[in-house]
Amino acid sequence: MSEDQTHTASPGYATGQLARALARLVESGDQGALRKIRQWEAVLAGMTSGNLTVGSRTPVAGTPAWVTLEVAHGGFATGEYLAEVPLTDDETAKLLRLPDDVPGETDRERLNLWYLGDAGQAELLAALRTGHYRVDVPEDAALAVVALLLDRGFAEQALDLVAELRPLAHRLRFTPRFEPVARTSGTAVRLATVSEVTGSLREVVMPQQIAAMRTTLSVWNPLYDRLVALWCETVDGDLPYLEAGSVRGGWPCRRQPEGWADRRAHWLADYASADRPVSGRHAHPRSNFARLHAALRNSDTLSARDVGWVRRAIANTVTKAGAPGSTQRSQLRDTQAAVAALPTNEGLAGVLIDRLGRYPADGGLSSLDRIAADVSDQDTRDVPAGTPIPVALRDKAARALEAPADELVRRGVIPSGEVLATVLPQLTSRLMSSGIEDPVAAGLYEQTYTAFRRRRSLLLLNLEHQVRFSELPWARALSVFRVSTRDETAAVRRALRQVTMLAITEFPHAILPNPLVAELGALTGRAGLKLPLVEEVAADIFMGRFTRKWQDAALVASRTMAGTLYSDYYDLPGESTWTGERKTTWWNRRRTADVFGELCERRAREAGLPKWRSTAGNGAIIEQSQILTTHNLAVLVTELDLADQVRERAGELAWHTFDWVVRRLTQPADSGHAALIQVKNAAYAWRQAIFLLSFATPEQQKATVRKLGTHVHDVGIDSWFRPAVRGLSGVLRGERFDSAGTVHGGKRFLGWAVGEHWALSARGPAVR
Known part of the structure; x- marks a missing residue:
């Protein structure tokens, strides 16, 4: 691709997602699929008409970057604005009370413009002072910021903000949701609100099976016992029973006690009023229940064959559960009734x-x-x-x-780095607002930042970056209230260190997910640090280029990991590799790490990199970028001065991670694709384990690898995974991998391969 070309997204992915949503609706009737169908239809319509440019940070034609968009799976914008919502009941009632001279072409515009007047500003300021408001979408805060700026004497900034908002005032809600209860703030975070938990x-x-069982036990079994008792009343002699498969005892329909016809009619009426289908074994057309019921309905016209089936049915149930009213049958029904009554x-x-x-x-x-x-x-x-x-x-x-994030992790409420990333904005927003002395402005900033972090990321191509919080006009306007202090910077740095160690120590097997990287990046900026934190790149949209921060991160890794197990295992290049001249491509005016990208591509040949682009080939290149940068670990541990803390737990954390790898590889896969994902995730965790083990003593390293070899043997994957353990053992003995990633029967364990992965080839069929 020449440097003046840019990549665009293909509609093929959206078409596939639409087909899957349609299939899901047809197969399961899942009404949630209707929303997905609507989203993907909008995506395809927008791409076809040219109104959507998927891959751009401003994908909707004529729409500023700050507008919060509806984003479907994979980062595809649908063209809908999340702040373009119908009026609530409260807003409709307020609209009816507005003076006739309030301008505006739409109801939404009239409301927005009313809040720019004296009465509207007074209402906004009252809510801000008491905390009785909620910012669900970032745009909700816009006019509240205007009111606050005017109240604090920043008229020029307020007018500039209104000028930016005015073109969309007829469509978007720019006011918060008013609530009777103030929002709390503190060091605690939560995963969901009370309302969200109540909804779940x-x-x-x-479950349908449990409901059917309870119906059988509580409704149909009592009716069945009464039905059996009715027929037993008609038996002449002993009740029928089974002996060696044959029916013994008396015959039904030989006598009719007084009142039997009334009891029959009563039973049939109770059956008809049961208002639910027969369930359980009673529903089978050849069951004892079905035969006795049919005979009862037609008791006046039974044939000799019919009477024989009644006799057989009585014998079946009496032999199995006892006669009606017997101790055996009563005990059985008492037990079943107790089960049915369980909460x-x-x-x-x-x-x-x-x-x-x-x-x-x-x-x-x-x-x-x-x-x-x-x-x-x-x-x-x-x-x-x-x-x-x-x-x-x-x-x-x-x-x-x-509760504090670390407590929620210990309780299992936060089970992964991805979930940790979803709650961090609650903490980050408080830290980001800590430099604002005005408590009203700080509270508004906090809610706005938290709402902004809920925005879904867009699919971006051509090295574009996601919209930043500072690009929101009202967020930028709030900066007039900021007074940076040393205490604030110190508090942010402490939080940054705590969050980083929490992620590394609680989820050592997982690479830092992109949302968590974004939150850490926001904290580093507020802490006065400039760290080259890198995101995980999707293999199917990789454009073959990296920005400069990847090379800067690799420089930190090469410098700090030199001479360690990690450097030896992955053959990290020397620090001098990354200190060459920076190159700027004119077509996008972004610094690209050409040296870094070229080295990643050369190193990826170990995975069988083909001459043409493919998803597997892209994945192999991306994996090398993660290896060279340690995917943020070296940068965070070094620049945040966490090496001593990591060293204290290095052996323990490395072993937990290796154990996760082994357990992951012993799980059966549902498909060939699932097996590939399994190996990829295991290799990524393997890399994390080797990074952590690099901080352990040589004795701890050797003991851990010996323990790993025993573990691999004990769980039964030694026959095909032994090369990975041998490769690691060889490096500990001072040996090095050759260009093919082998050493004396050992193999370097990577997650991506072009063609069949050596581990899956040796493993053989392991798909469920």
Whole structure:
């Protein structure tokens, strides 16, 4: 590709996603697929008409970068604005009360312009001072910032902001949502609000099989026993029973006790009023229940054959469960009734919903003690007191628990780096606003930043970057309130170190996910640091180029990891490799790391890199970029002075990561593609383990690798994974991999391969 060309996205991906959504709707009737269908239809229509340029940071024609867009899976903008919403009931009521002279061509424009007047500004300022507002989408804060600027004497900045907002005032909501309860702020974070947790609990329903079983036990078994008893009344002699497969005993239909016809009619009426289909084994057309029921309906016209089937049915049930009224049958029904009366998860979820109803819907929980306590007499649901709340339901409620991030990690509420990234904006926003002395402005900044971090990332091509918070006109305007202090910088640095160590120590097997990298990047900027943090690049959209920060990160890795196990295992180049002249390409005016990209491509040949571009080839190049940069680990550990903390736990963390690799590789894969993903993730974790092990003592390193070899043998993957262990052992003995990534029967373990991966080839069929 020549340097004056740019890449554009193909509609093929969107077409495939639309087809999958349609298939899902047809196969399962999942109504959630309707929303996806609408999104992908909008994407394709926009790409066809030219209104959407997928891959651009401003994909919607005529739309500023700061507008929050609806983004479908994969980063495809649909063309919809998230702040372009219908009026709420409160807004509609307010609109009806507005004076006739309020200008505006649309209802939304009239409301927005009213809030620029004295009365509207007064309402906004009152909400800001009390905290009775919520910013759900960043645009919600825009006019509140205008009101605050005017109130604090920054009229020029306010007018400039209004000028930027005015072209979209007829479409977008620029005001916050007003709430009667103030939003809390502090060091705690939460994964979900009380309202969101309540919504997930409402989705807890009884499985169809369990519902059918309970219906059988509570409705149809009692009716069945009455039906059997009715027919037993007609038997002349002993009740029929089975002996060696043959029916013995008396015959039914030989006598009709007084009142039998009335009891028959009563039973048939109760059956008809049951208002639900027969369930369980009783529903089978050849079941005892079905035969006895059919005979009861036609009792006046039974043939000798029909009477024989009645006799057989009575014999079956009497032999198996005892005669009606017998101790055997009564004990069985008592046991079944107790099972049917057991509380269900649906009922217990209702208990939690009632308890959560006492808390603000958009808030969190300071403690789980009252929420997760056993059912008491004070609970209104029909659940026996003393019933414990199941762990699965407690875990759902725990998503609303407000606590420090490390506590939520220990509780398992935050199970991964990806989830950690979703809650960090709550903490980051407070730190980012800590340099604003005006508490009202700080609160508005905090909510705006948190809402901004909820924006979904766009698919970007040609080395473009995501929209930054500072590009929001109202966020930029809030900077007039900022007074940077040393205390603020120190607090941000402490938080940055804590979050980094939390991610490394709690999820050592996982590379830092892009959302977490973004949050760490925001913190480094506020901490006065400029760290070259790099994102994971998707192999299917990789354009073959890297920006300068990748080369800067590789420089840090080569310098700090020189002479370590990591450097020896992955053959890191020397520091001088990265100190050459920087090159700027004129066509995009972005610094590109040409030396870095060329080296990644050469090193990727170990994976069998072809001469033409492919997803696997791109993946091999990207993996080399992660190897050369340690994917942020060297930069963070070195620049944040965390080496001593990592060294204290290096052996333990490395072993936990190796153990994760082994456990991951022992799991069966659902498909060939799943097996490839399994190997890739294992190799990425392997790289993390080697980085951590590099901080351990030589004795710890050797002991860990010996333990790894034993573990691999014990779990049964030694026959095909032994080359990876041998390769690592060889490096510890001072040997080095050749250009093909081999050493004395050992192999360097990489995640990507062009063609069949050596590990999968040796492993053989392991797909479920």
